[in-house]
Structures are given as C-alpha cells and as structure tokens.
Amino acid sequence: MTEINEVPSPFCGVGTDDLTVQVEGSTIRLTHNGCAVNAMGFEQTLGDKEAKIDGKTVSLSGAAARAAEFLYSAKQPIIGGCATDVNGMRALLSLADRIGAVVDNMGFNAARNNFLTLQDSGWMNTTLAEVKNRCDVLLVVGTDLETVVPRFFQRYLWDNAMHLADVQQRQVVYLGKAPSGAASTSPSGQKAQVLACDDAALPEVVAVLRALVKGQPIRAEQAGGINVADLQALADKLLAAKYGVITWGAGALGINNHAELIVQTVSEMIKDINNKGTRCSGLPLAGKEGDLTANQVCGWTTGYPARVSFYKSYPIYDPYLYDSKTMISNGEADVLLWVQAFNVNAKPPLCDIPTIVVGRCGMAFDKEPDVFIPVGTPGIDHVGHAYRTDNVVAIRLKKLRDAGLPSTTEVLSAIELALSGASHAN
C-alpha cells in the first residue's frame, strides 16, 4: 500500500490539492480531506479494461481502426462530452480539425450563461485566494453553494485570511435558493442571511438590487416576494464592503431561458459598485469534469470556447447552432464520438447514429456503443493538467496508480493516426 499526499483533484472544481489517498493495487481510498464529490471521483472502482466493438472485446488498435472508419465516412461527425485534461483536449481538437467535426462540451449550455455575458459586456472577477484573504461580504446568487463545492466555506471562508482580523465576522448572504446545509454558518454559529425567492423571480430580484445599488428609486415594496427594504439593506452592505464578492453557479441559476441575463445584471452591478468607489468582484463557479479545461484549450486553439464546428475547415463558433444534443435529435449528425474521462455516469445521449465512446473505465451502457474504448482518468491513471473553477489556475494532476489504461490523448491520437496514416498537422 502506498500513501500519497497533496493530491490535486480534477473533480471538485476548486482544485483541492490537500488530499491524501491510499493506493493498493488499483484501489484508491481517500483518507484525508475528502468530500462527497471527491470520494465519488477517486474511489470509483475499475471496470473491464478491454476495448469493445459491438460489445465484443477487441484490441485497442482494432477499436481505434473501427472508430476511424466511422469518422472517415461521416458527413457531420460530432465530438461530445469533451471531458478530459489539457492534453486530451489537444488531441481532441487535432482530430476534430482533421475530420471537420462539431466540438461541443457537455457543460456548454450552463457555461453559455457566462460566455454570453463575457462576450456582450464583460465583467470584473476574482479568484479563490483573493476570496480567502480579502472577502468580507459574500453574496451567493441562485446557487446552493455547498452541493456544488462541498468544501468552499471550510477552505475559503472559515480558514486563515491575510487581510481580515476575524474571519468569523465575514457576512454571507444568499439570494434566491437557501443553503441546504450548515456549511455557510460560521464556526461561532453566525448563520448566513437568506433572502429566498423562486428561481423564476431571480431576474426581477437582481434587476431591482442593481437599481438600488445605482440609487434609482423603486416604488414597489416587494420584488419576487422579497421586501425591497431588505434588498436596499443588501445594496448598502455591498457598497459598504471592503472587498465584496458575488458568486453564482452558471448551471445552477434554475431557469432554462436567458439565465445569462441574471449573470449579466449581476456582473454589470459589480461594475457599478466599483464605479461608485467600492471594490466588488464576481466569482463564477464552474470547473467540473473538465468544462473549463475544454473551454480554455479550445480558446487558445481556435479563439472560441468549446462549441465550435470545423466543417468549413476552419473553426466557427455558435453558442446555439452547435448544441450537439439538438443536432443529433434534428438528424444533423451522423456519427458521435463521446469523450468522458472523469465520470462513468456521464454517458452519451441515446441516439440512432453510430456512437464511439472514449470513456472512463467502468462506464456501463444500456445500449452498447458501436465502439467503446475505456481510458484512464487524468489525475488518477496519468499526469495531466486541469483548470479549476476560477479559470486562472491550472493544476498539475498526479498519476496515482498504474492500471494499464491508456490516456484520452493516446486513444484519440491512435484514432487520428488510423484515419490519416500520417502524423498530425502542426
């Protein structure tokens, strides 16, 4: 048995790197600083390591060759999932460039709420260490933070802070969803303030809050069931903060249509607060299963986040048109390559087109894909890099065991090689 310390996690979004694991053969146990999300990520048992065509065991090269045949004959292939490490995304984009695929990260509809804001008006944001050391007022919008990031409060709010005399004095306010547990309660028992409203009322509530921050008169007494006087007090609190932070989970905002307008209103309000002479920053939370990694690597490789089409031989970005689920259900795609190296439960959408899965070892299917190639997990089976939630810090993932599984990069490169019979374009 081996014990490994300071293990970074690609699962929990915040890039926790204080984990201790025990490795025995291919079994991993989280023994220190674990949480529900990381336990599920790290302790997942291995499944069948053999590649399969139509459910029958084949060699890796045989499976890669079959995958290449499907992709070669496809008119409009899609590469979905896109949940892997930096090197995996590099190989994925190289392959997509060669075959003219649509590339669509599985978390894009959530991330789109942030991207549409970034691309329309921008924002002022911060990162986790600034939150930890400076934040005196934290506003959580429309998100049950501790289910998204279980250790957020323990690590970033109730721990040492360089620039606060007493971390217990930090003020936490929830707007929209109430917290599901007690993580946001300070160690001394100070509970978070909750201004609860339905998800559907959030656009109205944040619009009123922004108006109050700007000093605009509001005649109504309530917005979304919240007393305007309470929102006024919140606006005053933000304007009086030394270093206010407003956080949200782009996928947690609850409404399916135009949640980006909530993000935009909040982000513009943060700019207003800074223009009124007070520091305030946003903290969009994402970073699970490689979604930020996909967007970052696609960003520097193509100029766009990870919903692009290469069918014209150069990348084209459209945040709606290249939604792979819609394309598949509309009959606009004829082969699906699903890449998911982190989560055995994140399976490809059920569809009638030929499906190739490059998936975390252990993934099981109701309907066997045409080709299944099990791969290792970045940060467990091989080294790699992954972005954490604040989108600035890339963590160096460790190799914890040798289970003989190939990496995403190795498999996708083998498929590209089988397609081309030649080396990559550089």
Place this chain on the structure above:
Amino acid sequence: MLIKLTGGKVYDPASGVAGVVQDVYIQDGKIIGKPEQPADKEYDCRGKVLMSGAIDMHTHIGGGKGNIARTMLPEDHRIDPVPRTDITRSGNGHAMPSTYVTGYRYAEMGYTAAFEPAVLPINARQAHMEMGDTPILDKGGYVMLGSDDYLLRILTAKKDQKAINDYVAFTINAAKAIGVKVVNPGGINAFKFNQRKLDLDEQNAHYGVTPRQILQVLATAVKELGISHPLHVHGCNLGVPGNVQTTLDTIQGIGGLPMHLTHIQFHSYGTEGDFKFSSGAAQIAEAVNKNKNITIDVGQILFGQTVTASGDNMRQHANHKFANPNKWVCMDIECDAGCGVVPFKYQDQNFVNALQWAIGLETFLLVDDPWRIFLTTDHPNGAPFTSYPHLIRLLMDRTFRNDVLSRIHPEAQKMTTLASITREYTLDEIAIMTRAGAAKLIGLQNRGGLAPGYFADITVYTDNANREAMFEKPDYVFKDGELVVVDGKVIHTKWGTTHIAKPNYDASVEKDLKDYFDKYLTMKLGNFKISDDEITEDGRGSLTAHPTVGGSA
C-alpha cells in the same frame, strides 16, 4: 544535410557585419564556417538580404489574459478565419490570434522567437501551455512580481536583499521564466485595497511600500542574481497625461541599475496644449540617450481595431470607459497580480490616438542607440504583431511616414515634431533592434546572429524599396536549419524550444514559502512549482537554460 545560402547581402550586427555579400552554411541545425565538401542543397540568395530570424522581446502570446481577450471577441476572429492545410492547423487571426496561427504568422514575417512579458507565477502553467501550442517559434517568459502579497510582506517586515533575491530566484525557477517583470509596481495590489492610482512615491495603503522601493529591490535582485535581462518595467501611471515626469523620475530613481522600460510610448505623455495632452518623447529620448543603464521598447500604436490585455488592472479599470466595443474584463488574481482586458480601436482622426502614434515614432527616431531600443507594438495592446512590416516602413521611409502623418488629426500634427525629423532607420539598425540587440538583451546564447556556432534561425528577404512589402513576405525562413517558410508561406512546421534561466537560491526560502502557501494560498507549494516534465512530456517541447552572468548567487 549541408545547406549553402549563396551570395546574399548579410546583416549580422552580432558580428559587426552590415550589408556584406557572404555565403552562409548550415549543418545539423547550426551555422558553420565554409566547409571542405560541396553543399547538398544550395539556395541562390544573390540580390537578397540575409538576417538572423527576428526575435520579439515583448509580445503577449501566452497566458490567461490573452485567452480572455480571445474568448471575449468572437466577432474579431470571424473576420479572419484561417483554414487548415495538409501541414498546418486551422485557427483564427486578427487582434489576438489562436496559438497555431500566432506561430505561423510570426514565422511568415521572418520571426523565429517571441517572449511573453507578463507571466503571472500562478498562471505560468497556462502561459507555457499556450506557448507550447505555438509552433515554429522559440519562446520564453518574464515572470511578474511586485504586486504579490508575499513580496510586499517581506518588504514590510524589512527582510534583507538576500531574502528578496532568494524569493525572486525561486519564482523564476518555479515559473520557468528567463526574466522578471514588474507591472505598475505595487499598484495591482493597491487596487485590491481600493486605491485607484499609485504614483512612484505613493504608499500602498496597507503595506506602506512605494513603487520606487519595489523597483529598487527587484532591479537589485535581478542584477545580483546575474539574470541577463534587466528588470522589465511597466511603470506607474500608464496612459495618464503627465506621466512623462513619472517615467523620468523612474529612470532617475533606479540609480544606475540596469532597467528595461517597456511600451514606453504609453508612459511618455505631457499635459501641454489645448487638449492638455502632449508628447514627452523628446524628454524621454534625451534621458534614454544619457542613461546607458536604460533600455526601452516602444509599444507603438497603429490605427485600427485591437484589444489591450495587461496585468495592470488598476489602469485598465480606469481606461474601461474607452472600451470599443464596449465590453471589458478586470480580474484580481490569487494574491499574485491581476489583469485587465479592454478592446481599443485606435483612430487616426482621434486627437489622442493620433498623437500616441506620433509619440511612438518620435521615440524611435530620437533614441540614438539601436542596441537599447526595441521594435514592439506591445502586441496586441498597441496593434497586432502582424503590423510590424508597416511599422518598419514608417521607420525606414520618411516620405511614407510624412504621408501618413499628413492624414492624421490636424491638431495632433501640430503637436508633434515628427515632420521635421529626417532620420530613416537603416537595414543594419533594423537588424540590431529585432535580432542582435534583442538576443543580447534577453541573454540568449547563440541566437540572433549568423556567425558559425549560432543556431541556424535565418530569414532571407528580397531587397525592396517598399520595406513593408519586403518585411511581410520573406523568400525563405529557416528555423534551427530547417526550411519552414517559402515566399511568405509556411511549408513545414516544427517546435521551438523554451528559453529559461535557472538562478541559484538558498533552498531555505522554501520553508517560509511553504508556511505562507499552507496558511494563505489555495495551492500547495509543491504543486505550484512547474516541473521540467510539464514542458517536455508531450514530446514537442524542450527547455534551454541560459547561464546567469557575474552574479553573486
């Protein structure tokens, strides 16, 4: 294979050769003396101009703020798609091109190396990963210090210079950098304490430290550690009318220590005239000419759409009202630094923009020593790097320059001495600024020259009185002896190396740092340090360490 480049006119300032017809021989990636045996392959370079591959010593090609700029401006990519070919990857261009396109387009202009000047320690992995996806070019980075809480804490604690040197050397090693940059010294930190401006002698509200002190200790550290590249300084008050005095005070205040003042155009503004905005270029040039410890690059602006991406979130926030299109990003980052990304559209009929253009050119033309001034647009901040051939023509062709001058905002024409400056840069001076001088400044061994023993990074141009046409389309570009560009188009790709420095330090600094990381930061110290494997494990990257010089470490 033995390659002979026959009969070209060679400009090799590193060897003092200026326009002499010489044959150049290449073997195993390096330049060699005249061999006994006949060449396997010969290129007829008669009537052509030979220089070493150009080196961009300040260009934002890797790191988070660049990717924010890319992601924020899809409309800027849509106008410039770059299709895939059999040998090159697809991508997009214009102001902040994708990484592959960056590599190809630099090479197609005859550049073979480029250096990212603003590597945040905590974001260094990303900078290296982006540069690792930038083909053909050699690359490297200057790591940013000066607004990090750790440095300000040890200054407040009155730790000695040795402690600072150890920390600086540790950081250079951990981030795999070749130099050190400071951006708005202490100002990015002060912005987090809600200070909105910070003059050279103004104290950080929390730490009580001034920019002058930060510059002093960092410039001293760089010198004492024997880092070749002088402290790379983006000064206080970027873009503020009247900042010429700040810049002159900064030169004076460094007390003779080596210092590189970057994109100095943005720091050369006076307050004279009807619009309270005037050129300080003559005063800056005079100070640079007089103080031999100072080097500068210009950060020329050129008219058109671009995006500004800087670590200086204090000044970028102040400038957000000029965002065009109206969207922008500011970030505070990890008790380390920050960034600000603001799109700009420089217009020749805008008085300020027009005068900025003239101030940059005045600076180029009034600084005497081409070994101490470097050709940059601070890509993409003043203009995309793809505008360099146009800039070279402005410097080399007075008629062309005055023609453009005659079309800018009339009030700006009245506020510049440009029309009266007769100087035209020579090919030798261009070769100094963009090759030999840059290699010397960064401390690159065996790069930026054409003598035997140098790496065979070579650009061959057809001599053309239209210097823009000449420099935008070289006949041949060789990288490490391999022909990569013909007639201005990539015909073959390869991967360049990453240049780094590895100054020594007392390992005991890591003990205090470990405590600091454990207590305040969100990453373990062991996970913060970038390992060699991270650069090389994909089989494409490599590291080239350059020695420190005359340092006490």
